[in-house]
Amino acid sequence: MQWAEDDRCVPAGVGPVGVSGPVTGNAYLMYHGTTSQRAQAILSGGFCRSGGGMLGPGVYLSRDLEKAVRYPIGHPEYDKVVLKVVVDVGNVIVINYQNHPLQKTWQYHGYDSAWVPPNCGMVPSGLEESCIWDPSRIRVIEVIRPRPAQPCPAEAADNMWFPMMLLTGALLFFGIIRQ
Numbered sequence: 001m002q003w004a005e006d007d008r009c010v011p012a013g014v015g016p017v018g019v020s021g022p023v024t025g026n027a028y029l030m031y032h033g034t035t036s037q038r039a040q041a042i043l044s045g046g047f048c049r050s051g052g053g054m055l056g057p058g059v060y061l062s063r064d065l066e067k068a069v070r071y072p073i074g075h076p077e078y079d080k081v082v083l084k085v086v087v088d089v090g091n092v093i094v095i096n097y098q099n100h101p102l103q104k105t106w107q108y109h110g111y112d113s114a115w116v117p118p119n120c121g122m123v124p125s126g127l128e129e130s131c132i133w134d135p136s137r138i139r140v141i142e143v144i145r146p147r148p149a150q151p152c153p154a155e156a157a158d159n160m161w162f163p164m165m166l167l168t169g170a171l172l173f174f175g176i177i178r179q
Contacts, residue, residue, distance in 0.1 A: 021115045022063070022089045022130065030061040030130060031144075032083045033071030039081045039143060047135035054122065055095060055114045056104035058131035059138060061087060064118075067127040069146075077146060084142040087132055089113045096120040107133040 022028050034042065047059045062068050068082045090112025095103050097120065106114045116122045116129045123129055132138055 021094055021117055021128075022092050022113065024089065024092045027086055027088045028063055030063050030085050030087045030138075031065050031068035032059070032061050032085060033068040034081060034083065035072060035075055036079050036081050039083060042083060043140060043143070047138050049133070049135060052104075053131070054103075054129070055116070055131035056107065058107065058114070058133050059135050061085065061130050061132060061138070062128055063130070064127050065144075067125065067129065070125070080146060082144040083140050084144055086139045086141055087113075087130070088137045089115075089130070089132070090134075090137060095122065098122060112137065 032042075032047075049057045049059060051057055053060060065082065069080065072080070091110060092113050092115055093102060093106045093109075093111040094117065095106065095114050096117050102109055102111075102114075112133055114131045118128045119126045
């Protein structure tokens with residue numbers, strides 16, 4: 001399966017994915033990996049906080065599509081979907097090491113979201129992660145579904161355009177046919 005996404009088109013007022021962390025008060029494109037069935041429930045009733053996790057309760061998202069497509073871990077690829085969302089991150093805390101004093105309690109200390117930077121040792125994948133306390137800060141803008149991988153044109157049994165293009169090019173090169 002392939003996941004396709006063009007994150008160059010960013011809605012007005014929304015920050016693109018960048019190398020720095022989310023800035024307090026800004027809105028960002030983020031992604032949430034889930035199942036087809038759960039995606040339908042989210043679309044009809046909104047997100048619900050998880051009961052816990054590495055950053056405590058909240059809605060787990062990432063600005064990195066590569067991170068989101070991995071979830072839910074162990075679920076069949078054909079039934080996974082990724083929700084593309086816009087998130088108002090509110091007041092952000094950076095949790096950049098294990099056993100941070102507010103790692104699981106940030107939401108009770110005036111923060112709206114927690115951000116784990118990439119490659120800080122918190123996540124085995126090395127990819128960034130965010131946790132949003134209030135689900136109303138998240139708005140779904142698109143559902144991204146995996147697509148079957150497309151074979152290379154030369155390998156496609158029913159698609160002979162690539163070999164024909166090579167043959168035509170060779171015939172032109174050797175002067176056997178003229179344009």
